[in-house]
Amino acid sequence: MNLKEKNKYKSDFKKELDMFADKLEKYVSTDNGDWTVKGFIDVYKNIYTISSDTKIVSKILEIHIFPQILQFADSIGYKIILAEKQNWYPDLTFVKKDNEEVKFALDIKTTFRRNDKTAGFTLGSHGGYFKERDKDKNIQFPYNQYTGHYCLGVIYTRTDVSDDLAETEIYQVQELQEEYETPKKKVGERSVTTVKNLKSITSVIKDFDFFAAEKWKIASDKQGSGNTANIGSIFDIDDLKNENGIFSKLGEEWFDEYWINHGSAIIVKDGKPTKITTLKDFLEFKNRKELLSKIVAKTKGNKTLSKKVAVKKSSKKTALKKFPKKKGGKK
Incomplete structure (x- = not known):
């Protein structure tokens, strides 16, 4: 694949990914911006709310949007390969159906707003597969086989700032009950709250921003976490959405060389x-x-x-x- 062809594939993929990201907010949100996920339901119709712990929220969000991602990939002529192991890069590999030489890495990155203007992610390792680009250790395909590396960013506001699972609640919803069913007052030792409808349950997160970005364009020159070799993103939300990172005017080559030598x-x-x-x-x-x-x-x-x-x-x-x-x- 020559450079002109590569840039054309990248341009087309990014354009489609941008349009897809724009649609996701409506898919996961109610009319007032709350997350449509209220919790888990059991066979007795008890609704168990979830905490706003970032690991829990991010995993459920990924599950929530995954059917949409599958449909999106198919609609633009790609198939998806999932990372074989949990800590492998990337989360999703898009492979073009009619030309398997064309592959795109896509990581789903979720985080909450620190304030109205800032949020941040880690963008993957700058060791291992990032340095040895022809090797396939901890990566689905060698790094240099990917046509481009992208992030699907999800930024949200936490309604419940407690990460403690003990603070979660149990609800029974009147609109889900049959006329003959009597609402329960307890599940084990825990009290059950009865509400009129599902919308009465407060979502743990709200006000979503979805965006697509090429990884190097939103990278900073700082590590994303203390002792691990992770690349950190920039923090300004507008800059994240506009791919306006510290390397964005220098180019991907400088991003690669800097982080390989960091x-x-x-x-x-x-x-x-x-x-x-x-x-x-x-x-x-x-x-x-x-x-x-x-x-x-x-x-x-x-x-x-x-x-x-x-x-x-x-x-x-x-x-x-x-x-x-x-x-x-x-x-």
């Missing part, structure tokens, strides 16, 4: 050898200071500027504070 390349700073863990240091290490202006950084007003421009503005403000203009035109 924590192993050494630079001398203040006379001391220091592991490179920032993109700025890495570009200086590569003697490519002319590219510093392409590092995307956040500034006030939620506007995106290059670090070079941001530094210039900051320096100008500092200078004005130190040497304010005097009245009468003299400094």
Whole structure:
């Protein structure tokens, strides 16, 4: 596959994935934005609510949207291969039915809003299969066999901020009961609350944002978790949705090279050898200071500027504070 063909497949896939992501909010939400999943039901029609623990919510969300993903893949001419093991990358491999050389990696990434403007994900390992791109350890196919690597992002607001399963409740719903059935007051030692309809039960999450993004375009230059070799995403929600990450103006090649060398390349700073863990240091290490202006950084007003421009503005403000203009035109 030549570069032109590869870019055409990527462009077409991203366009379809964007349209699919736009439809998912209505699929998982009620009219007022609540999650349509209220809990689990047993054969006695007891509804057990779930906690807002991120692992539980993410797994149920994946199950909830999976039938839609299958339909989507089939509608655009792809089949889906699931990761053979839980910790393998990616969650889903899209393989084009009429050309199996075309493969796309798709990870489903779910997280809650930290506030109105920020959220974040981990974007997979920068060790193992990421470095040894022709190997298939912990990955469905070798990394370099994928035409592109994408995330289906899901951002939501937590209604119930408790992760404690002991805080979950049991409900019986009048609209599900037959006329002859008497509502139960207890299940074991736990009380049962009777409500009129399912909508009366508060959903643990609400207000969904679904988006599709190419992985490298939403990556930061920081690890996503403490002791594990995971790539962290940027945090600004608008930037996530617009694929406006720190590498987005530099290109995928720089993303690859930086993360392959993260924590192993050494630079001398203040006379001391220091592991490179920032993109700025890495570009200086590569003697490519002319590219510093392409590092995307956040500034006030939620506007995106290059670090070079941001530094210039900051320096100008500092200078004005130190040497304010005097009245009468003299400094």
